[in-house]
Amino acid sequence: xSQILSSENELLLRSIVTATSNNSHVFTSKEQQAALVGxxxxxxxxxxxxxxxxxxxxxxxxxxxxxxxxxxxVPTVFEIEDGISISPIKRGAIKGASKYPFxxxxxxxxxxxxxxxxxxxxxxxxxSVVTNKNKSFSKPDPSGATKVINVxxxxxxxxxxxxxxxxxxxxACRKVDGTDAKGPGARIWRTI
Numbered sequence: 487x488s489q490i491l492s493s494e495n496e497l498l499l500r501s502i503v504t505a506t507s508n509n510s511h512v513f514t515s516k517e518q519q520a521a522l523v524g525x526x527x528x529x530x531x532x533x534x535x536x537x538x539x540x541x542x543x544x545x546x547x548x549x550x551x552x553x554x555x556x557x558x559x560v561p562t563v564f565e566i567e568d569g570i571s572i573s574p575i576k577r578g579a580i581k582g583a584s585k586y587p588f589x590x591x592x593x594x595x596x597x598x599x600x601x602x603x604x605x606x607x608x609x610x611x612x613x614s615v616v617t618n619k620n621k622s623f624s625k626p627d628p629s630g631a632t633k634v635i636n637v638x639x640x641x642x643x644x645x646x647x648x649x650x651x652x653x654x655x656x657x658a659c660r661k662v663d664g665t666d667a668k669g670p671g672a673r674i675w676r677t678i
Contacts, residue, residue, distance in 0.1 A: 513538035
């Protein structure tokens with residue numbers, strides 16, 4: 487068939503070809519079917535709630551889709567490759583570096599994070615940072631002690647046994663208001 491399809495219709499045909507190769511179909515409207523005449527087979531007996539009909543690609547559609555030179559950037563087939571090494575994870579900071587002075591704090595010391603228009607509630611932003619720092623300075627109790635905690639899963643609440651942690655350092659984050667010497671924001675303390 488010599489009919490040239492628009493990029494939109496080529497993408498539709500490719501999705502129909504993919505469905506056909508998976509022994510499935512795509513529901514198409516009468517307008518879409520008219521644009522793909524000669525490349526598809528329609529099952530008028532199988533419709534969806536909107537009245538679209540089940541559509542499969544015929545041999546001409548499969549051939550057109552495989553030989554199309556469309557410049558569409560939407561991939562329809564992913565090539566499986568061997569011998570490609572996995573790239574390292576790139577995280578924001580240099581390993582070991584921290585924009586917050588957790589490592590320099592002594593017990594009883596703290597630092598302030600001001601409220602800004604971008605981060606009006608820094609105590610919320612910092613909550614996960616503090617939790618992760620606490621975990622990084624903890625290890626399971628050497629005695630092997632455990633405790634039972636309740637966790638919420640898709641099946642509801644479940645009891646889970648976890649090791650008791652011993653903290654080498656511990657940090658706490660609290661919201662502070664205008665009475666703080668540095669103004670409103672959050673303050674992080676080292677407590678252990």
